[in-house]
Amino acid sequence: MNPARTAAAWLPEGRTGGGTSERTADGATDPGGAVRAELLTEVLFDGRFDDLHRQWTEVLSRRLFRYQDGLSIPERAELAYTRLRAVNDEVDSVEELVTATDRLVALHEWLGMVDGTLTTLATVHYNLFLGSLLRLDREHVIDPTPFTRLREYGTVLITELGYGNNAAELETTATHRPETDDFVLHTPTAGAQKFMPNTGSAGGRKSGLVAARLIVRGQDCGVFLFLVPLRDERGPLPGIRVRPLSEIPGSAVDHAITSFDRVVVPRTALLAGDHAELTADGSFHSAVGSRRRRFLRSIQRVTTGKLCLSAAALGGARAALTVAVRYGHRRHTFAPASRTGVPVFAYRCHQTRLLGAVARAYAATFLLREAVHACGRGDDRVVAGSGAAGRGTRVEAAVVDVAEAADAEVLVAAAKGWITWQSRDIVTECRERCGAQGLLSANRVVDLFAPIESTITAEGDNLVIWTKAAADMLTGRGYRPPPSDRAASAGPPTDSHHLLDLLVRHESQCLQHARSRLGLPSADPLDRWNHTVNPALELVDAYATRRAAEAYLAAVGRVGDATTRGVLDQLFRLFALQRLAPHAGTLLADGHLTAEAVRELRPAVDRISADLAPHALALVEAFAVPDGILQAPIATEGYAAAYDDPAGPWQAVVVG
Known part of the structure; x- marks a missing residue:
């Protein structure tokens, strides 16, 4: 970007009027007219809402999923298991x-809202x-029917009291006995006690996948998962505490x-996948030489879990925003020179905070979709590709698959942290904007x-x-930096792509700083590493933000209606400006922003809001x-009726 550009050259000006979408004097899209929410739903849900x-x-x-007041913890636990069974019946x-x-x-x-x-x-x-x-x-030795029909619940026991993120070093053992196989x-x-699995009494019969160190003929073969029955209707099974x-x-x-x-389990309990084998004569073989990599292959579903948890947090954030924005339009307060008052949303301080949160929720949604696509492209093909070596094009395909899997792994890790942290911040903002009602x-x-x-x-x-993702990114695994000589986008100087260029430049600054440390x-x-880690974490944040912004702008381009596209474009610009504001100093120092542009950041946010x-x-x-999912009185019209008292003194009829 040409540092000589003035603030007016890339920051938005006020609307120039009109009831339809048009370009303002500085080239920005003017979101006039009516927005078609169904088109935004279409783009937010990647065209697959119905599917x-x-x-x-x-x-x-x-009704089963509605909020119930006054339940004890055991009652809430049993209700959750009952609800899971009801969900399962619909699959x-x-x-x-x-x-x-x-x-x-x-x-x-959707579960994350309920x-x-x-x-x-x-x-x-x-x-x-x-x-x-x-x-x-892989051999379909175990019948999954009791678990797919939820006659029995499944849980997973990996984390130990002394081993969490370093679970590859856990101590629980599964020792093979060749005489009884x-x-x-x-x-x-x-x-070595397993920490925090849901192995309690709620829900009835349970089995678990237990991560344990496989010992064969005195040799430590690494950590694998074992299917272990844990409890029946009477309680924990013998030997299980x-x-x-x-x-x-x-x-x-x-x-x-x-x-x-000393709980005895059969040889079929060992889930070795396709990366290891224990033969009938008690010999262990594995195509994966590293014990740590064997463990990571065993717990590969953790990657999908990151996406599921991100989705749940984001769903909760979207529900909170729906409640808070609706309430902001229905809760009235005083206003200067007004006898009737105004909705609290009429105040700019309310608008900028909630609209900024809405913009981040949109960005997080587009980032989630991008991460799911990447995971789908790279996941299973790595397993297939890893056995393809030695056959020309198959080798090349395997290399591509492994590279795509590494890219997906870094993206999913970055997205999980970014989305869940953003979701927490969004819900915090919504709670505050709902005042005392938000505490109920x-x-x-x-x-x-x-x-x-x-x-x-x-x-x-x-x-x-994020620390692991940062280390991978700095060593070039799963990360391709945006070109440092990327040219400024063409088109009107207020085009949103210029804001994306600034996000790219910020990411490049973070990469350069981390590498220098x-x-x-x-x-x-x-x-x-301690000299490097904090700048490296800033790099992960910048990378996640840039990927979210790229997915966001791609979504803007998929909206056909001009008015709706203009509003979505404005919302992107609000997101980008608020994300860039904390980094304006370094962008100014490196000549990517002028002093005038930096001064205009906050006014620009106000104008867009x-x-x-x-x-x-x-x-x-x-x-x-x-509304059946929201279940929030303050998200509905006439919410005060939820607190009406049929015996209140205002109900009395005054005679005479």
Whole structure:
């Protein structure tokens, strides 16, 4: 970008009037006229709302899924298991749901609005348990019917008290006995107790996939998953000890700490997939030389889990925004020189905060779609490609597949952290904008906090998975930096692509800074990494933002109606400006912005918010959240009627 450009050359000016979409004097799209929310729904849901989403909006609007006040934690836990069974009854093919990433992610987008406990149970049962079981049981030795029909719930026991993100080092052992051709599962130390699986009493019969260190003839062969029956209607099975953990506010999942005292399981319990084999004579073979990589192959469904959790958090954020924006139009307050007052949304400070949150929710949605597409392109082909070596074009295909899988892994990790953190910030904003009403569980917003906090921690703590992604990006694994000499986009100087160019330049700055820190001399590898890690994390954030922005602009181009496209374009510009504002100093220092442009950042946000304010209800209507799912009195007309008292003194009829 030419640093000599003035602020007016790339920042938006005010609307120039008119009831239809047109170009303003500075080239920006003027979002006049009526926005077609159904077109925004179409682009937000990738044209597949009817195919992937509508069923769940109808199912989860039923009475069973409505908010119930005053339930105890055990009652809420049992209700969540009952609800999961009801969801399962609506699935035509559980195997297809589990193996089709887009379908599983779509389900979680709606579960995340309704019940955080139910969401956790669904993620564990469908993604981690059934997903791993169906993928690793290549010979179809195990009958999955009890689990697909939910006669028995599945859980997963990986994390140990002493081993979380370093689970490859866990201590639980599964020792092979060649004389009986079975395994003895054992918890050798206090630190090896399985931490936080839902192995409690709620839900009835359960089995688990237990991550344990396979010991064959005294040799440590690495960590694999074993299918282990855990409890029946009477309680834990012999040799299995289950102790409830303390309450998690806002959650009723029956989390527990679980240990094994020399529990014998058959050889069919070992789920070695296609990357290892234990022969009948007790010999272990694996095509994967590294024990750590064997473990990562065993828990591959964690990647899909990151997408499911991102979807659940984002669904909650979209529901909160729908409630808050509607309430902002219905809650009246005082106004200067007004006797009747105005809706609180009439105030610019309310508009900029909520519209900024709406813009981030749109960006997060487009980033989620991009990550799901990438995961679908790279996932299963890596497994097939890894065995293709030695045959010309097959080798090339394998290399491409591995590269695509690495790209997808970095993108999914970056997206998970970005989306779940953004979702938490959005819900926090919505809660505040709803005032005291936002503190009531009946209005749903406050109950979204704990489930979103869980998504930030589960399937890898966000900070840890971003740290790994940062290391991969700095070493060139799964990351192709945008060209540093990328030319400024053509067209009007206010075109949104110029804002994307600035996001690209910010990412390049982050990459350069992180690489310079990595190059600092140090004899201590940890000290060297500590010099680098914070700039590297900024790189991951910039990368996720840029990918979200690219997906966002691509979506703008798919909207046919000019007015609706103009509003979506304005919303993108609000997103981009608010994301660029904290980095204006470095962009100024490197000559990508002028001082005048930096001064105009905040006024530009105000102007765009003023343009978008008349369309706020349509923007959240596009989230397509039915009232049956929202269940929030303040999201409806005449919400005060929910608090009416039929015996109140105002009900009395005055005679005479």
